[in-house]
Amino acid sequence: MAAAAIHASPSKLKTWWTILRICIEERLVYRGDFALGTLMRFLPLVTQVFLWSAVFAGTKQQEIAGYSYRDFVAYYLLTNVARAFSSMPGLATGIARQVRGGEIKKFLIQPVDMVGFLLLSRVAHKLVYYGVALAPFALVFYLCRGFFNGWPDAATMTAFVASLLMGFLIGFYMEALMGMLGFWMLEVSSLLFVFILFTFFFSGHMFPIDMLSGWLGWFFRQMPFQYLAYFPAAIFLGKISGPDLAWGLAVEFAWLIALIIACRTAFHYGVKRYAGYGG
Amino acid sequence: MNSELPTRYEIRTERASARSAPSRYGAVFLMFARNSLVRDMTFRANFIIEVISALSWMSMYLGFYILIFEYTPSIGAGTGWGKYQFFAFLATTLFVNSIVEAFFMPNTEELSELIRSGGLDFALLKPIDTQFLVSLQRVDWSSLANFLFAACLLGYSLLKIGHVPGWPQLLLYPLYVGCGVGMLYSLMITLAATSIWLGRNQTLYDFWFYITNFSRYPREIYSGTYGTPLNIAFTYILPVLLVVNVPAWLMVRPLNAEEWSLAVYALVATAACLALSRWVFGRALLSYRSASS
Numbered sequence: 001m002a003a004a005a006i007h008a009s010p011s012k013l014k015t016w017w018t019i020l021r022i023c024i025e026e027r028l029v030y031r032g033d034f035a036l037g038t039l040m041r042f043l044p045l046v047t048q049v050f051l052w053s054a055v056f057a058g059t060k061q062q063e064i065a066g067y068s069y070r071d072f073v074a075y076y077l078l079t080n081v082a083r084a085f086s087s088m089p090g091l092a093t094g095i096a097r098q099v100r101g102g103e104i105k106k107f108l109i110q111p112v113d114m115v116g117f118l119l120l121s122r123v124a125h126k127l128v129y130y131g132v133a134l135a136p137f138a139l140v141f142y143l144c145r146g147f148f149n150g151w152p153d154a155a156t157m158t159a160f161v162a163s164l165l166m167g168f169l170i171g172f173y174m175e176a177l178m179g180m181l182g183f184w185m186l187e188v189s190s191l192l193f194v195f196i197l198f199t200f201f202f203s204g205h206m207f208p209i210d211m212l213s214g215w216l217g218w219f220f221r222q223m224p225f226q227y228l229a230y231f232p233a234a235i236f237l238g239k240i241s242g243p244d245l246a247w248g249l250a251v252e253f254a255w256l257i258a259l260i261i262a263c264r265t266a267f268h269y270g271v272k273r274y275a276g277y278g279g
Numbered sequence: 280m281n282s283e284l285p286t287r288y289e290i291r292t293e294r295a296s297a298r299s300a301p302s303r304y305g306a307v308f309l310m311f312a313r314n315s316l317v318r319d320m321t322f323r324a325n326f327i328i329e330v331i332s333a334l335s336w337m338s339m340y341l342g343f344y345i346l347i348f349e350y351t352p353s354i355g356a357g358t359g360w361g362k363y364q365f366f367a368f369l370a371t372t373l374f375v376n377s378i379v380e381a382f383f384m385p386n387t388e389e390l391s392e393l394i395r396s397g398g399l400d401f402a403l404l405k406p407i408d409t410q411f412l413v414s415l416q417r418v419d420w421s422s423l424a425n426f427l428f429a430a431c432l433l434g435y436s437l438l439k440i441g442h443v444p445g446w447p448q449l450l451l452y453p454l455y456v457g458c459g460v461g462m463l464y465s466l467m468i469t470l471a472a473t474s475i476w477l478g479r480n481q482t483l484y485d486f487w488f489y490i491t492n493f494s495r496y497p498r499e500i501y502s503g504t505y506g507t508p509l510n511i512a513f514t515y516i517l518p519v520l521l522v523v524n525v526p527a528w529l530m531v532r533p534l535n536a537e538e539w540s541l542a543v544y545a546l547v548a549t550a551a552c553l554a555l556s557r558w559v560f561g562r563a564l565l566s567y568r569s570a571s572s
Contacts, residue, residue, distance in 0.1 A: 043489035046509075047496060054358070054500040059351035190328040193335075201339050211346060 016120060023124030038133040042140050048076050065211040071237060073147040075208055078233035085164045086171030086228040095179025096188045105276040115267055122172055152236060159245055163232040166252050170227050173259035183270030204230025224255040308415055315418035329421035337428055358499040359532060363439040366432055368527040372495050373429035375459040375522055380422035383464050386414050387471040394474045397569045410560050448529045458549040459522035463491060465552035472563035494519040518548040
């Protein structure tokens with residue numbers, strides 16, 4: 001039994017490695033399109049730079065909600081990095097479509113875990129994305145280096161990287177969980193729309209959530225969406241530090257564990273509900 | 280049965296050919312619009328959800344700008360874009376975008392797929408202008424919800440500004456909204472037509488969204504070392520800054536000499552954009568190789 005387990009582990013690793021390699025090759029098919037797309041993704045940032053420049057010109061204040069004009073530009077640049085980690089385009093719709101269309105049964109009859117497969121597929125996507133997007137990202141950050149106050153210290157940088165990696169996993173499990181609603185509902189597009197809306201607005205992608213005060217600000221800060229964009233950017237800019245940073249990372253980790261459990265539970269019970277007909 | 284009598288089909292065909300081209304195309308478009316409405320009404324719950332979706336996005340954007348105006352009295356110093364002037368600008372953006380999204384976007388999105396799958400063959404075989412057919416065959420009625428939202432927002436903003444536009448402005452406003460739609464459509468169909476050469480043009484399609492993003496803000500914000508060249512390029516070369524700015528100026532304030540000259544230029548630019556996109560579409564069709572046979 002123990003020997004079987006020892007033999008099973010390398011072969012399993014080999015399977016996952018093969019899956020990862022296939023996914024990477026698949027993602028590299030349209031690499032030119034991919035690189036151009038990455039560079040273009042920064043175009044909305046140009047309009048944001050001019051918009052906030054005009055807002056600061058109109059207000060004559062040095063800071064808005066604790067952010068200077070330079071902070072705002074740096075914030076939007078950093079949210080682009082954070083969203084590059086946490087965004088999972090097409091994951092939820094893909095899962096729901098596979099459930100509805102019956103494609104999901106391939107995971108039920110083959111010895112491959114669906115959630116693991118999808119996670120590896122996204123890891124491959126992100127690896128390729130950063131491989132191809134590194135040059136456009138480096139170019140944009142180099143051109144915009146004047147908006148930053150230099151590199152943060154090692155501890156802040158470690159916390160930033162940790163928040164990005166957890167942001168990736170939170171983004172994945174949140175989207176996968178939404179997709180798995182397809183086991184219970186035939187059409188999940190409207191729910192997915194609400195989810196996308198929440199993600200866009202509550203993640204801090206549009207504006208730093210510090211701009212919101214009162215109960216609305218409090219509500220935004222209780223949501224896991226902030227870890228998808230706002231939280232890593234705020235760490236890098238030093239807006240969250242000390243005990244608040246440690247507490248924030250702990251809460252992010254707790255959200256991640258809760259989402260993994262929820263996703264696994266949804267898949268477990270969803271598969272029990274699933275009925276596939278035909279060949 | 281008397282064989283000399285024309286059949287119902289022959290009568291219909293004769294009637295159709297007796298019509299002038301604009302009225303025939305008008306009738307075909309009405310048929311497309313009707314069919315789309317019938318399809319939308321078949322799935323009413325879905326239609327209602329789509330309307331709510333469209334309105335939610337707009338409410339969210341409006342919320343964002345309300346938040347911005349909590350911190351500043353105007354967008355830019357001395358630009359004249361105060362809170363309600365900017366909301367009138369936003370309403371104009373909504374008018375233009377809702378028309379583009381209702382009539383053209385679902386079709387140009389489909390064009391790339393038609394080219395890839397060879398489905399364009401069927402469009403080419405029909406006895407009607409291909410660009411007309413592929414641009415207007417489907418109407419997304421739910422996108423027009425934003426049109427009503429925009430009308431309410433514009434009315435409310437004008438009330439708050441206390442500015443009553445004169446008759447010339449009221450008459451010119453729909454004309455310039457139409458010009459804005461024409462310019463955006465030209466860019467969209469040009470990019471969609473490039474699918475024939477490129478096979479896949481997702482990036483170029485994204486490019487449309489990113490470029491039109493520039494049109495969503497007042498022209499005055501693009502100033503300074505980097506802003507001025509952008510302002511000139513997006514006004515005179517790729518005139519996306521005229522799409523919303525010109526009609527919005529008409530509604531919120533009297534135009535100065537430069538703005539009037541840009542208003543005249545917008546008419547010329549629209550005609551040029553439409554002609555150029557027509558030419559590109561025609562050239563692209565010449566390179567089309569059916570994928571289905």
